[in-house]
Amino acid sequence: MGSITSPDENLPLVDPNAPENHPKSHSKDVHILSLGFLLVFSAYGAVQNLESTVNDEGDLGTISLGILYVSFMIFSLFASFFVRKLGSKKALLLGTTGYWLFTAANLKPNWYTMVPASIYMGFCASIIWVGQGTYLTSAARSHARDCNLHEGTVIGNFNGEFWGIYATHQVIGNLLALFLLKDGEEGNTSGATMLFFVFLCILTFGCILMCFLSRRDVSLEQPNESSISCFSFVAFVAKSVVTPLFDTRILLIIPLFAYSGLQQAFVWAEFTKKIVKPALGESGIGGSMAVYGAADAICSLVAGRMTSSVSSVTWITLGGSSAHAIILLWILLKYSTTSGVLGMVYPLIMAAALGIGDGVMMTQINALLGMLFKHDMEGAFAQLKVWQSFSIAVVFFLTPYISLHVMAGVMLIALCIALASFFILTLKLEKGFSPR
Incomplete structure (x- = not known):
């Protein structure tokens, strides 16, 4: 696999004659994104x-949320087609509308507003994340080529910057939640309404900022997509879903995809509801998730800077996963809600460790896909979102029926399987095996 870290000269998504291929614009686009x-x-x-x-x-x-992630999973099967059809910039812009609508639905939450908003957001989430992975990797490859830099290092640096900045959303959003819900009663609707209104304003600014991204999606491989037939669409979708499953690399990474979704859903559903809320109250969720986001952001930046090859991805992933393993074992063997200072500190320590693992995992998975799948980035990132959203949906639907300890046990087993499969992939890549 000598081509894994060498610059790819045949980029399907980047027009080499486009004006935005100036080296400075690549970094600018990463900042805006x-x-x-x-x-x-x-x-x-x-x-x-x-x-x-x-x-x-x-x-x-x-x-x-369970409905949202089922929708996310289903639409991820088609996401690579829509991103190719729209181009990743338009996919990013369209994707933001789902997040805006879902947040707006929370101003009047009921089954008639939340369910349709969840379904639509599943579609938007699928295309915004496939578009993000495609756009960021294209920018990194163009930057490496134009500046004559090591491609794997640039991909790692760009992913480190993106995921580091992205992870701080947990700090900003949850601190807002902490202060706006502070001193309010449990289930205080007036405080929640104000919070959702503020969030809608922030979302609007984010949507506007996306408009300033450079377009870098000129497809050189599919000139006739504008007149695509229904049969061609079905054939394309079938190929994008089935073909990657014949690639040994994808099969060996799928357990890691699934675990990355499990650990996120665990934080959003189990950790906040069954560990943080009993210890710190509803308003304390914002503070604990701010700690989670800060740790996530720092580790994303550091892990991105350390990434240069598949070998480095492997060892960085192992280090980040160790933080998760420690927390899961703690929950299984010893943890219980306590009073006093320690009762308040333990959830914050857990949040920091979970953030460290998430920051490392998301940075490294995205960098790895950028290194390995140069000719079908959309398909690779779509597979990531299919398996992530599937495992997230499972957690949300099972949360009301399983205990915290059962969930921690399932997570620990899934983590061991994911790491074992990933190490097998690394060994095979080092031996230079044929991936198909």
């Missing part, structure tokens, strides 16, 4: 963290 996602997810991330507690009547919040 990162800040745009920071604003959008500062609002949505905090909304999602609060869903299971603010909209707890009839488990409306939890079930809405």
Whole structure:
């Protein structure tokens, strides 16, 4: 696999004659993309963290998130087609509308507003994340080529910057939630309404910022997509879903994809509801998730700077996963809600460790896909979102019926399987095996 870290000269998504291929514009676009996602997810991330507690009547919040991620999973099967059809910039712009609508639905939460908004947001989430992975990797490759830099290092640096800035959304959004819900009664609707209104304003600024991204999606491989037939669409989707499953690399990474979704859903649903809320109260969710976001951001930046090859991805991922393993073992063997200072400190320590693991994992998975799948970035990132959203949806639907300890046990087993599979992939890549 000698081509893994060498610059790819045949880039399907970047027009080498386009004016935005000036080296400075690549960095500028990464800054804009990162800040745009920071604003959008500062609002949505905090909304999602609060869903299971603010909209707890009839488990409306939890079930809405479950529906959202089922929709996310289904539409991810088609996401690569829509991103190719629209171009990643337009996909990013369209994707932001789903987050805006879902947040707006929380101003009047009921089954008739939340369910349709969840379904539509699943579609938007699928295209915005495939578009993000495609756009960021294209920018990194162009920058490496134009500046004659090591491609793997640039991909790692760009992913480190994006995920580091993106992760701080947990700090901003959740601190807003902490202060606006502070001193309010449990389930205080006036405080929640004000919070959601502020989030809508932040989302609007994020949507506007995305408009300033350079277009870098000129497809050189599919000139006739504008007149695509229904049969061609079905064939394209079938190929994008089935073909990657014949690639040994994808099969060996799928367990890691699934675990990355499990650990995120664990934080959003189980951790906030069953560990943070009993110890710190509803308003304390914002503070603990701010700690989570700060640790996530710092580790994303550091991990991105350390990334240069598949080998470095492997060892960095192992280090980040160790933080998760320690927390899961703590929950299984010893943890229980206590009073006093320690009762307040333990959830914050857990939040920091979970943030460290998430920051490392998301940075490294995205960098790895950028290194390995140069000719079908959309398909690779779509597979990531299919398996992530599937595992997230499973957690949200099972949360009302399983205990915290059972969930921690399932997570620990999934983590061991994911790491074992990933190490097998690394060994095979070092031996230079044929991936198909």
